Amino acid sequence: MKGILKIAYKLLVNDKGKFAALLVGITFAVFLIVMMTSMFAGILHKSSSTVTNIGAKVWVMDPAVNTVASSIPMPDYVIDAVRSINGVKYAVGLYSGGALVKLRSGVYQSVTVIGLDDASLYGRPELIEGQIEDIFAENAFIVVKDAEFPKLGNPGLGTEFELNDHRGIIVGIAKVTTSGLFGVPTLYTTYKRAIQYIPSTRYTTSYIMVEPKSSDTVPYIKQQVAALGYEALTKDEFNRKVANFYKYQTGVGTNVLLMTVISFIVGLSISGQTFYTFILENLDKFGALKAIGAKGKELVSMILFQAAFTALTGYGLGVGLASLLIAVAKLRLPSYAAEITYTNLGFAFVMVLIIAGISSYVGVRKVIKIEPFDIFRG
Amino acid sequence: MARLAVSAKELVKWFGEGEARTMAVRGVSFDAHFGEMLYIEGPSGSGKTTLLSMISGILRPNSGTVIVEDKEIWKLSTDQIADFRLNTVGFVFQDYHLFPKLTTVENVAIPLILKKLDWNESLATALQDLEIVGIRDRAYLTPVKLSGGEQQRVAIARALASRPDIMIFDEPTASLDGDTGRRIVDFVKKNVLNENRCIIIVTHDSRIFEYADRIMRMEDGKIMGVEKGGLYAE
Numbered sequence: 001m002k003g004i005l006k007i008a009y010k011l012l013v014n015d016k017g018k019f020a021a022l023l024v025g026i027t028f029a030v031f032l033i034v035m036m037t038s039m040f041a042g043i044l045h046k047s048s049s050t051v052t053n054i055g056a057k058v059w060v061m062d063p064a065v066n067t068v069a070s071s072i073p074m075p076d077y078v079i080d081a082v083r084s085i086n087g088v089k090y091a092v093g094l095y096s097g098g099a100l101v102k103l104r105s106g107v108y109q110s111v112t113v114i115g116l117d118d119a120s121l122y123g124r125p126e127l128i129e130g131q132i133e134d135i136f137a138e139n140a141f142i143v144v145k146d147a148e149f150p151k152l153g154n155p156g157l158g159t160e161f162e163l164n165d166h167r168g169i170i171v172g173i174a175k176v177t178t179s180g181l182f183g184v185p186t187l188y189t190t191y192k193r194a195i196q197y198i199p200s201t202r203y204t205t206s207y208i209m210v211e212p213k214s215s216d217t218v219p220y221i222k223q224q225v226a227a228l229g230y231e232a233l234t235k236d237e238f239n240r241k242v243a244n245f246y247k248y249q250t251g252v253g254t255n256v257l258l259m260t261v262i263s264f265i266v267g268l269s270i271s272g273q274t275f276y277t278f279i280l281e282n283l284d285k286f287g288a289l290k291a292i293g294a295k296g297k298e299l300v301s302m303i304l305f306q307a308a309f310t311a312l313t314g315y316g317l318g319v320g321l322a323s324l325l326i327a328v329a330k331l332r333l334p335s336y337a338a339e340i341t342y343t344n345l346g347f348a349f350v351m352v353l354i355i356a357g358i359s360s361y362v363g364v365r366k367v368i369k370i371e372p373f374d375i376f377r378g
Numbered sequence: 379m380a381r382l383a384v385s386a387k388e389l390v391k392w393f394g395e396g397e398a399r400t401m402a403v404r405g406v407s408f409d410a411h412f413g414e415m416l417y418i419e420g421p422s423g424s425g426k427t428t429l430l431s432m433i434s435g436i437l438r439p440n441s442g443t444v445i446v447e448d449k450e451i452w453k454l455s456t457d458q459i460a461d462f463r464l465n466t467v468g469f470v471f472q473d474y475h476l477f478p479k480l481t482t483v484e485n486v487a488i489p490l491i492l493k494k495l496d497w498n499e500s501l502a503t504a505l506q507d508l509e510i511v512g513i514r515d516r517a518y519l520t521p522v523k524l525s526g527g528e529q530q531r532v533a534i535a536r537a538l539a540s541r542p543d544i545m546i547f548d549e550p551t552a553s554l555d556g557d558t559g560r561r562i563v564d565f566v567k568k569n570v571l572n573e574n575r576c577i578i579i580v581t582h583d584s585r586i587f588e589y590a591d592r593i594m595r596m597e598d599g600k601i602m603g604v605e606k607g608g609l610y611a612e
Contacts, residue, residue, distance in 0.1 A: 003491035003500060007480070014479035288475035291436055293464020293540075294492050295457055373437045375471060376427050376548055 004294070008302035011282065012309065018281075021274040022310045023317065026355060029267020030318020030348050031325075033260050037344040038326060040256040042337035046181035047246055048239040050096060050114065053176040054123035056209035058218060059238050060091070063231040066245040068238075069112070069182065071096050073204030078230060082208050085224045087217025092117035093205035095194040098184070102162040103153050110184045111152075113163075115194025122209055125188060130157055130172030135190060142172035144186040147334030152185050166197045183335050264351050271314075272359040275307065279363035283370055291372030299367050307360035315352045319345060380411035382445075383544055383576035384433050389442035391428050402428040404599040405442070412543070413573040415566075415589060418580045420596035426580045427548060429596065433578070434467045434546050435459045447543065464492055468537030472549040474529050476521040482532050483508060483517040489540035507535040510569060527558040534562075538570065545570065547579040556585050563589045 013019050045052075050068040051059070060082055062072035082091040095115025100108050116124055116135075124132055125144060134140055143155055152161070159170045174188065189197075191205075210232065212218050218234060225232035233241060247253030279286075286299055322340065329336045391403040403425045410416045410433075418426040431437035433444050435451050444451050451462055463469075468489075476485045486504035491497065508514045511531040513524075521529055530550065537545055547566070551559030563579075563586045571577050579590070587593060595602045 003494070003497045006497055007477075007484070007488065007491060010484065011477060011479050282477075284473075284475055285477050288469075288471060289488065289492070290460075291463065291469055291471075292489055292492065292536075293460050293462075293467075295460045298492070371437075373431050375475060376431050376436065 004298050004302060005305045008305045009309065011285075011302075012278075012306045015278065018274055018278045019310070022271055022278070023314050025267050025270025025274060026311055026314025026352060027317040027321065028270070029263050029355065030315050030352055031321045032263030032266070033348045033351055034319055034322035034340060034344055035325070035338070036256050036259045036263065037347055038322065038338040038340045040252065041341050041344055042339040043181060043252060044243045044246060045339050046178060046337050048242045049176070049178040049181065050112075051235055051238050051242070052178050053125065054094065054114070054209065056094075056123060056211070056235065057215075058210035058212055058221060058232050058234055060208035060210060060225050060230055060232045061206075061238075063229075065231075065241075066249070067242050068096060069098070071206035073201045073206060074208070074230060076203045076205045078228060079205060079208050081228055082210060082221075082225060085221055087213050087220050089211040089213045090120070090122075091208050091210045092120055092122045093191055094123065094207040094209050095191050095198075095200075096206045097194070097198055097200060099163055099198050101152070101168065101187075104160060105153060107153075109151055111163075112182075112184055112186045113194050113198060114186060114188050115191040116188060117209075118190045118192050121190075122211075125174035125176050127172045127174050130170075132172065134171035135188070137169075137171055139167045139169045140171040140189065140193075141168045142174050142188040143170050144176050144188070145173050146176060146186070148183060148185040151183075163197050164199070168197075181337060260351075264355070267351075268355045268358060271310070271355050272362065275310070275359040276362050276366075278306075279303065279366050283366060284375060286367045287370040287372055287375040290370065291375050296368055300364050303360050303363045303367060307356040307363070311352045311356035315349060318352075319348065380413045380573070382409055383412045383414070383447070384410040384578070385443075385445040386429075386433055387443045387445075389429065389432055389439045389444070391425075391432060391437065391439050401599050403432070403439070406596075406599070406601055407442075408594060408601060408604070410544075410576050410578055412576050413571070414591045415571055415577045415579065417587065417590040417593040418578065418596060419582055419587070419593050420602075421582065424596040425599040426596045428599075430546055430548065430578065430580050434469070434544070435463045464489060464540060466543050468540060468542035468545040470530070470533045470537045470545065470547045470550055472552050474521070474533040474553075476529060476532055476536075478520055478522050481518050481520055482513070482524065485521060485532055486535045486539050488536060493540060504535070504539055507538050508532070510538065511535045511565070526553050527562060530554060530558075530562050531565075534566065534570065543575055545575060545577045547577065547581075549581055549583070550579060551581065551583045551586055559583060559586060 047067060062074055065072055079091055079093050082088060097113055099111055099113050101111050102108050135142060143152060155170045157170055161168045212221055222232040326338045387407050389403050389406045392399050392401045394400055406429055420426050432439045438452055451459060454462060483501055483504045486507050487500040490500035490503055505514060505517055508517050511534050513528050513531050516524055516528060521532060567589045593605045
């Protein structure tokens with residue numbers, strides 16, 4: 001480390017009170033920013049869990065659909081229409097809906113039921129117990145072992161329950177990439193059984209999942225589906241649509257944005273003010289350094305180093321604290337929707353750099369303006 | 379005749395403009411020589427600190443020249459003037475301006491660190507300078523734990539660290555009691571001044587006049603007279 005920066009470092013960390021206040025400000029800001037954006041990322045990720053877990057490349061739906069859970073039934077002849085589009089390798093229907101199951105204990109529990117195409121079982125989950133063929137057995141259901149699994153009383157193979165006066169029996173336990181947002185367990189069954197057990201509009205389907213012959217055919221498929229009055233979206237587009245709905249139409253995005261801005265302002269206020277006080281208290285010393293022979297750029301480098309060091313330390317502490325809290329929360333609440341992504345970390349990092357930049361700018365201006373003559377004058 | 383260390387010619391400095399203009403220094407000329415301890419004495423507001431600042435490369439005069447070791451310093455660039463101050467001038471400020479969060483030895487090492495010397499090498503040299511001023515045992519304390527006299531010695535050690543040819547003391551005894559002040563100046567005269575160094579002291583403390591080789595009296599921005607004298611004057 002250059003000697004001048006070592007002096008800057010010692011001036012900073014040896015002033016324990018100020019350094020602690022600076023760290024608290026930045027750590028607190030980073031912690032809040034990371035927590036807010038992580039919760040938002042978690043919500044967005046979980047809100048698209050069905051899209052992720054089913055894995056279909058193209059989804060056909062009613063254009064008014066905003067989230068996977070709020071499907072709008074389409075006439076089932078649309079399946080045939082889609083199958084007839086050039087470039088479609090195959091297309092199958094998917095049932096997605098909510099239901100209430102009665103457990104053996106007598107407890108009622110909401111569930112999400114996914115009905116897979118009977119012929120292909122397209123979008124079937126990976127089983128950790130049981131055989132996929134058993135889904136064709138009478139009253140058969142596969143349960144997803146995710147954070148919500150205990151809500152069904154930790155069922156095993158053969159566990160029975162009641163769904164709309166129908167008997168249900170667990171024949172498989174599956175794992176999925178992501179659990180859902182709304183905190184309810186997920187059951188898989190066949191399409192026919194799903195619409196038989198859960199009353200819905202006749203001859204309709206929730207979604208049509210399409211396997212295109214190649215990715216080049218997707219634009220044409222989308223165009224043809226649009227001509228039918230429906231919407232075809234790739235997996236990523238559907239995820240984005242759901243995310244945009246939560247971001248811009250539910251208020252969640254606005255709240256997170258507001259909280260993030262508030263965190264930024266709080267962090268900036270604490271750090272900026274403390275750093276400004278720190279510079280003011282040392283202003284005569286910086287002036288003395290200038291009188292002794294320090295150049296302006298050396299003093300600026302000292303201040304930038306102090307601001308950067310504080311910012312990076314605070315950033316590390318803030319991210320660490322947020323990670324720890326999320327990890328602990330997930331231990332206690334497995335369905336806790338928070339996810340630290342590289343985007344969140346990058347966003348928080350940029351915010352911290354802005355805080356450090358603004359804080360140091362004020363200091364730099366003061367130090368550049370100080371005249372060594374003022375030191376002589378006292 | 380001793381070599382010329384500083385030659386100031388017709389220095390003029392004013393502050394403010396228009397009706398608010400205040401003349402601080404009015405056409406001052408003087409020379410200072412190596413091996414000499416020159417005092418600038420006068421009442422508050424007489425312009426002595428302004429004059430000191432102009433000859434040490436801190437305050438640009440409105441007119442006039444300052445030649446230090448054959449260099450006209452106010453023709454140098456800003457960075458060159460900073461280098462001049464670092465390499466040629468050692469400052470002892472009235473309030474010392476030591477960094478309270480650095481140890482004594484680190485404070486003394488600052489000019490060496492500014493000269494881009496290695497950190498450990500700078501501290502080693504600074505320790506030697508603390509030895510010279512007699513407070514090596516205080517090297518690892520922070521300045522706030524030192525007495526006023528000790529802090530003054532730290533400030534002297536810091537000024538000495540870059541081995542300057544010219545040392546500038548601004549009211550060196552202002553914060554010290556009479557005995558301590560005299561002891562410090564006596565120490566400077568005996569141990570810091572040498573034939574290759576010129577010491578200029580701004581003071582209005584008559585208790586230390588006895589150590590001056592010459593005393594330049596200022597009043598109202600002008601030199602009113604120069605006296606020879608002091609214990610060690612020939």
